[in-house]
Amino acid sequence: MRFGKQKIKTSGADKWFSKYIRYRDKWTCQNPKCNKEFDPKNGKERRRLHCAHIGYGRAHIPTRWEALNCMALCINCHDWLDQHPMRAFWLMSQKLSHEELVWLQLQYKGRTRGRIPKHVEKEAREKYKKICRGMGIKYVD
Ligand SMILES: [Zn+2]
Numbered sequence: 001m002r003f004g005k006q007k008i009k010t011s012g013a014d015k016w017f018s019k020y021i022r023y024r025d026k027w028t029c030q031n032p033k034c035n036k037e038f039d040p041k042n043g044k045e046r047r048r049l050h051c052a053h054i055g056y057g058r059a060h061i062p063t064r065w066e067a068l069n070c071m072a073l074c075i076n077c078h079d080w081l082d083q084h085p086m087r088a089f090w091l092m093s094q095k096l097s098h099e100e101l102v103w104l105q106l107q108y109k110g111r112t113r114g115r116i117p118k119h120v121e122k123e124a125r126e127k128y129k130k131i132c133r134g135m136g137i138k139y140v141d
Contacts, residue, residue: 017051018050023135049075055104060108
């Protein structure tokens with residue numbers, strides 16, 4: 001994925017976090033106008049549902065693994081979202097409370113580069129495992 005000219009490196013934490021978000025959102029596109037469901041067991045379908053960074057882009061480290069900043073969106077809705085910032089604003093106002101929106105706004109720290117903290121990957125993996133247990137599904141690496 002590209003943000004302007006900057007190619008963003010992905011890490012293990014991104015992988016776990018993305019799985020966590022898609023399971024949390026029950027493998028369903030979170031755009032209320034779409035609501036398309038995906039089968040996590042089908043590799044082709046699985047790739048068509050993304051963990052989309054809504055309020056702040058993925059390059060913004062302080063909110064890169066913040067669950068409130070992300071939701072599962074299908075590839076089409078992700079494109080649709082990226083075409084206009086107002087769509088992100090609309091989508092967030094559909095899903096988050098006023099307090100959550102205000103909290104998220106305050107997370108802007110202007111930091112877009114730097115090292116990924118070591119504990120982040122572990123936390124992302126733990127969150128994913130926990131959600132697997134909660135849903136009674138087998139934890140897959
Ligand atoms: Zn969609």
